[in-house]
Amino acid sequence: MAVPKYTTIFRKFLVSYLIILIIPSIAGYVSYRTSISVTQSISIENSVTQLQRSQEILERRMVEVEGFTRQLALNPDLNKLMNEQKNGDEINVYGIWSMVKQVTPFSQTNDFLQNYFIYLSNYDVIFTQGSAYFRPEHYYQNFHYTDLSLDEWKDEVLGRTHSSEMMPLRSFMSNKKQSSVVTYMQSLPLDSFSGSSPATVVVMIDEEHISNLLAGLEDRYGGWAHISDAQGNTIGLRGITEAAARQLSTSTELDQTKRSQFYHDDLVITIQSDTSGWTYRAGVPRQVLMENANQIKHMTWMVTGIALVLGLLAGLLLSYRNSAPINRLLGVMKEHFGKDGLAERNEYDFLQGNISKMITSNRQLELELERQLPLVRDGFLKRLLAGEFRTLEEIAAAAAQADVNLAGGEGHVGILRINGYSGMDSIDILNELSAARLIMKQALSETEESLLMTDLGSDRLVMIWLEQKEQTSGADFRKRLNEALAGLARTAYSEYKVSLSAAFGECFQTLMDVSHSYEQAGQTLEYTELSGMQSILWFSDSGRETATYYYPLDMEQRLISTIRAGEPEEAKRIVSAVMDKNSDQHQLSPEMKQQLVGELKGTLLKLLDQKALIQSELLHTLKNQIIGIQAADMLLDIQQEINGIIEALCGIINSKKNNAHIQIAGDIKRFIAESYNDSELTLYRIAEKVERPEKYISQLFKEVTDINVSDYLEMVRIERAAALLRTEGCTVDEIASRVGYNSSHSFRRAFKRVMGVAPSSYRQSIHI
Numbered sequence: 001m002a003v004p005k006y007t008t009i010f011r012k013f014l015v016s017y018l019i020i021l022i023i024p025s026i027a028g029y030v031s032y033r034t035s036i037s038v039t040q041s042i043s044i045e046n047s048v049t050q051l052q053r054s055q056e057i058l059e060r061r062m063v064e065v066e067g068f069t070r071q072l073a074l075n076p077d078l079n080k081l082m083n084e085q086k087n088g089d090e091i092n093v094y095g096i097w098s099m100v101k102q103v104t105p106f107s108q109t110n111d112f113l114q115n116y117f118i119y120l121s122n123y124d125v126i127f128t129q130g131s132a133y134f135r136p137e138h139y140y141q142n143f144h145y146t147d148l149s150l151d152e153w154k155d156e157v158l159g160r161t162h163s164s165e166m167m168p169l170r171s172f173m174s175n176k177k178q179s180s181v182v183t184y185m186q187s188l189p190l191d192s193f194s195g196s197s198p199a200t201v202v203v204m205i206d207e208e209h210i211s212n213l214l215a216g217l218e219d220r221y222g223g224w225a226h227i228s229d230a231q232g233n234t235i236g237l238r239g240i241t242e243a244a245a246r247q248l249s250t251s252t253e254l255d256q257t258k259r260s261q262f263y264h265d266d267l268v269i270t271i272q273s274d275t276s277g278w279t280y281r282a283g284v285p286r287q288v289l290m291e292n293a294n295q296i297k298h299m300t301w302m303v304t305g306i307a308l309v310l311g312l313l314a315g316l317l318l319s320y321r322n323s324a325p326i327n328r329l330l331g332v333m334k335e336h337f338g339k340d341g342l343a344e345r346n347e348y349d350f351l352q353g354n355i356s357k358m359i360t361s362n363r364q365l366e367l368e369l370e371r372q373l374p375l376v377r378d379g380f381l382k383r384l385l386a387g388e389f390r391t392l393e394e395i396a397a398a399a400a401q402a403d404v405n406l407a408g409g410e411g412h413v414g415i416l417r418i419n420g421y422s423g424m425d426s427i428d429i430l431n432e433l434s435a436a437r438l439i440m441k442q443a444l445s446e447t448e449e450s451l452l453m454t455d456l457g458s459d460r461l462v463m464i465w466l467e468q469k470e471q472t473s474g475a476d477f478r479k480r481l482n483e484a485l486a487g488l489a490r491t492a493y494s495e496y497k498v499s500l501s502a503a504f505g506e507c508f509q510t511l512m513d514v515s516h517s518y519e520q521a522g523q524t525l526e527y528t529e530l531s532g533m534q535s536i537l538w539f540s541d542s543g544r545e546t547a548t549y550y551y552p553l554d555m556e557q558r559l560i561s562t563i564r565a566g567e568p569e570e571a572k573r574i575v576s577a578v579m580d581k582n583s584d585q586h587q588l589s590p591e592m593k594q595q596l597v598g599e600l601k602g603t604l605l606k607l608l609d610q611k612a613l614i615q616s617e618l619l620h621t622l623k624n625q626i627i628g629i630q631a632a633d634m635l636l637d638i639q640q641e642i643n644g645i646i647e648a649l650c651g652i653i654n655s656k657k658n659n660a661h662i663q664i665a666g667d668i669k670r671f672i673a674e675s676y677n678d679s680e681l682t683l684y685r686i687a688e689k690v691e692r693p694e695k696y697i698s699q700l701f702k703e704v705t706d707i708n709v710s711d712y713l714e715m716v717r718i719e720r721a722a723a724l725l726r727t728e729g730c731t732v733d734e735i736a737s738r739v740g741y742n743s744s745h746s747f748r749r750a751f752k753r754v755m756g757v758a759p760s761s762y763r764q765s766i767h768i
Contacts, residue, residue: 009323010327017314017315017319039296043284064110065112066184069201072103077095081099084123100131111209116201116202120198121158122198142175143204146178162200165186169235210236224238224240229278254268263283267286269281324742333351373402380399389561391562391567391570411465412505412517413462413508413514415456416485418436437455440461440492444461478538481504489502489536503536510573515558516555523539563649568651664692664701672709676720676739718755720738721739725762
């Protein structure tokens with residue numbers, strides 16, 4: 001019966017494995033979220049650090065610009081020029097050109113000082129690095145703000161006092177090249193506060209120089225940066241328009257007090273300078289900021305996905321592998337006990353209940369068998385005494401079933417009679433006899449452990465005394481029996497006033513002769529009754545003489561049963577025993593000899609009525625051979641003829657038996673060839689198919705083929721697998737399933753055990 005792939009038990013196993021799989025997945029998810037959070041924090045911190053570094057560089061450059069004006073304020077030549085009085089049109093040209101040479105090197109040390117001028121109000125002169133303009137109009141023509149006229153420029157820049165004043169970003173023309181500049185203005189001397197000042201230093205800082213300090217944020221993150229003064233005027237910007245920067249500064253969605261926050265798709269970082277009051281703001285796109293985090297996310301999801309898929313596959317495999325045996329057991333239970341109980345209980349309760357019931361029933365059966373064992377043992381002994389067994393193997397099997405030890409195989413059969421109770425049938429007498437028999441049994445058991453006993457009527461016990469050939473001789477064994485029984489008789493009489501008589505038959509050489517020894521013991525006991533003797537008597541000492549032949553009915557039945565069983569040696573031994581008895585102990589007259597031979601011929605003719613013999617071609621020949629036995633011949637010659645006939649009869653019977661066995665073995669082979677791909681094929685199902693017991697077909701198949709059924713099934717499966725491996729159409733796992741294996745692992749082990757190599761190696765060797 002095929003096990004369904006998806007069952008309730010399978011689902012329960014699968015759910016358990018999935019729960020186990022989900023627990024580490026949850027832990028992995030928590031770890032993943034922590035990693036994302038840490039990575040995000042690190043990215044934000046790096047962005048803040050980058051903006052702070054740009055702030056530090058810019059403010060350091062501005063400090064250098066301020067330091068430049070302070071150096072000019074301390075320059076004696078410049079102070080001299082500032083304090084000189086203009087005399088008419090005379091100008092201190094030499095002093096001015098000397099100052100030009102002195103201030104020129106400053107532009108080489110700081111790119112913020114590449115465009116600056118110094119205005120001397122007393123001479124109305126502007127000089128820069130390398131040039132001097134004796135009229136401001138001339139300077140204005142080359143360098144001017146696009147939104148300031150000459151008069152406005154003179155008024156706002158040259159005509160006012162400035163103290164480290166910054167002019168916001170404005171459009172500026174420098175030698176007909178337009179740019180945007182931030183202007184730093186400082187009046188000299190430094191303590192000039194009102195009115196006009198003797199000199200003014202003006203530094204035009206190109207917006208590009210400021211933006212270059214913010215390039216790291218744009219180049220690294222693809223973001224933007226904006227610098228504004230305390231009034232919100234733009235000082236520098238990069239990657240963003242001024243309008244967008246102003247809109248961002250005034251947006252209500254942005255908390256101006258937070259250092260870092262997400263605004264739309266950007267991380268906005270805001271730093272307020274404590275020295276200049278400027279506001280530094282940078283924006284980093286969320287996607288770029290989370291690049292490392294996204295890598296972790298993608299890697300985590302990929303690993304998690306692969307782990308979940310592999311875990312699910314492993315869960316499916318293990319669920320099926322673990323549920324399949326339970327399902328098979330459940331199927332067997334349903335077949336034997338029905339489906340009652342499954343409606344209200346689950347499968348485990350159903351199995352537990354039925355297995356508990358089986359264990360309880362088995363225990364009850366064991367107790368009942370133990371209780372019946374004495375009866376079984378007594379029945380076995382009575383069958384053995386009656387000669388109902390046909391072979392020694394049948395005796396051994398029945399003895400094992402009755403838990404009887406028949407070690408030795410030789411001994412004597414004796415009958416013990418309690419004298420004085422013959423013909424007494426009252427209840428009191430029967431009870432007294434039962435008690436006496438029980439006492440005798442107990443005493444005999446203590447005397448001889450290997451003694452087997454059974455009741456014979458109300459006043460008799462049958463005893464089977466077994467002896468070991470290697471331990472004692474026949475005479476010693478007989479002497480020991482006489483002493484034991486004599487002691488028992490004395491004890492019985494002295495303590496219970498009971499007298500005993502015992503009779504023994506001749507020694508039996510095999511267990512098949514037990515019945516013969518028992519018959520002799522019975523004859524000897526009859527002799528003691530007729531002679532009035534009340535003692536221990538042996539058959540050989542009874543002195544009974546008879547002119548009749550010896551061929552008792554039980555001996556004939558044993559001979560017939562032995563030949564029917566196909567045991568020629570045992571049958572010939574029985575014939576030999578009959579001939580020996582009639583030649584050694586009987587003086588047969590010609591008439592008795594003729595009757596004996598006639599009886600033996602009749603026994604053999606009875607066997608010809610067997611079905612196996614009727615269909616034989618030798619029937620007519622054997623019949624003529626039996627009829628042709630002459631009573632006038634010597635007993636030895638007659639015995640040899642009979643032995644030949646026995647050989648022929650047993651040969652025919654065994655041949656028919658072997659043919660039947662071969663046919664059953666062939667049926668088993670054909671069934672295996674048809675059903676080898678069924679993973680549920682077992683010895684039980686094969687036995688059902690051929691309608692024979694499991695143990696019977698196992699032994700029969702082994703005898704016929706010299707191989708076990710399980711080994712033959714494995715051989716058929718592996719041969720078919722080898723044929724499939726010689727093709728390229730199937731994988732090893734598919735082949736394992738097609739030839740009847742539940743798992744590829746068990747298939748690989750079986751294939752290597754039979755073929756000596758693994759399936760993959762076998763396939764490679766075929767295609768080399």
